[in-house]
Amino acid sequence: MADFKELDPLLHSQLRLAIMSLLMSVESAEFVYIKEKTGATAGNLSVQLDKLATAGYIGVTKEFKGKKPLTTCSITKRGIEAFEKYVESLKTYFKN
Amino acid sequence: MADFKELDPLLHSQLRLAIMSLLMSVESAEFVYIKEKTGATAGNLSVQLDKLATAGYIGVTKEFKGKKPLTTCSITKRGIEAFEKYVESLKTYFKN
DNA sequence: AAATTTGGTTTATTTTATAAACTACTTTAT
DNA sequence: ATAAAGTAGTTTATAAAATAAACCAAATTT
Numbered sequence: 001m002a003d004f005k006e007l008d009p010l011l012h013s014q015l016r017l018a019i020m021s022l023l024m025s026v027e028s029a030e031f032v033y034i035k036e037k038t039g040a041t042a043g044n045l046s047v048q049l050d051k052l053a054t055a056g057y058i059g060v061t062k063e064f065k066g067k068k069p070l071t072t073c074s075i076t077k078r079g080i081e082a083f084e085k086y087v088e089s090l091k092t093y094f095k096n
Numbered sequence: 097m098a099d100f101k102e103l104d105p106l107l108h109s110q111l112r113l114a115i116m117s118l119l120m121s122v123e124s125a126e127f128v129y130i131k132e133k134t135g136a137t138a139g140n141l142s143v144q145l146d147k148l149a150t151a152g153y154i155g156v157t158k159e160f161k162g163k164k165p166l167t168t169c170s171i172t173k174r175g176i177e178a179f180e181k182y183v184e185s186l187k188t189y190f191k192n
Numbered sequence: 193a194a195a196t197t198t199g200g201t202t203t204a205t206t207t208t209a210t211a212a213a214c215t216a217c218t219t220t221a222t
Numbered sequence: 223a224t225a226a227a228g229t230a231g232t233t234t235a236t237a238a239a240a241t242a243a244a245c246c247a248a249a250t251t252t
Contacts, residue, residue: 003133004114013209014108018100021189031230037099044210046232062231067218069230087190093117094183109240127199140241142201147239158200163249165199 005089008082010055015040016048020083023058023075031071049073057082101185104178106151111136112144116179119154119171127167145169153178 011017018038023029029037035045049071052058057079061072075083107113114134119125125133131141145167148154153175157168171179 004110004117004135007110009110009208012108012110014100014103014105015209017189021100035230039100041211042229042231043212043233046230047209050232069217071231090186093113105239111240131199137242138198138200139202139243142199143240146201165248167200 003092005092007089008086010051010057011082011086013048015044016052017086019045019048019052019073020057020075020079023073024080024083028072028074031073034073052079055082099188101188103185104182106147106153107178107182109144111140112148113182115141115144115148115169116153116171116175119169120176120179124168124170127169130169148175151178 011020015038019034022034022037035042049060053060056076058073058075063070107116111134115130118130118133131138145156149156152172154169154171159166
């Protein structure tokens with residue numbers, strides 16, 4: 001694009017952006033918490049977390065809390081950088 | 097979404113957002129000009145302009161300048177409102 | 193007069209997003 | 223003890239979107 005900067009397609013998705021936004025402001029968050037805050041379905045959330053994890057934007061740990069599975073996510077340095085770059089790129093769409 | 101506002105899917109697309117951003121700052125713009133400024137291919141641009149026009153976000157007029165076709169676009173009141181609402185919604189992803 | 197360019201549109205392909213179905217296990221009620 | 227319902231997800235299938243490629247009609251250039 002000539003005047004508008006590229007928007008990282010991984011972040012330019014409503015749900016993934018919400019996930020990242022949330023993880024930006026918190027040290028870590030559990031699957032269920034993210035699900036509630038974003039209003040996503042479990043299936044969709046699972047898929048999108050995978051994509052973010054595969055890109056190295058978030059770290060995901062799976063353990064057991066008592067007898068239930070517990071998935072915890074946190075943003076990585078790389079994720080923070082990508083998020084910040086996305087914000088900068090977005091600005092080129094709103095100058096004026 | 098609980099904490100994050102819906103992002104109008106019609107605007108949450110890199111190319112359509114660029115088109116709208118551009119049309120926000122100008123009274124009208126020609127197909128070729130938009131194509132250059134956004135870096136889009138003609139085919140993609142044609143399709144996306146159609147979608148914006150169908151939604152009533154932009155007006156499109158097709159005439160002939162001399163012997164060549166000339167497609168001119170301008171944002172509508174409705175388009176301006178949608179754009180502004182999108183900006184407001186986006187902000188919920190960047191508070192903090 | 194053949195080849196290229198201009199200004200597009202249409203169709204096809206790929207990618208994404210989303211929903212629906214399923215798994216594995218736990219808790220609650222009967 | 224067992225059936226029903228709930229939790230915490232994953233996997234698979236479907237729908238929608240983005241994009242590229244092919245095409246069209248006319249004009250211009252070589």
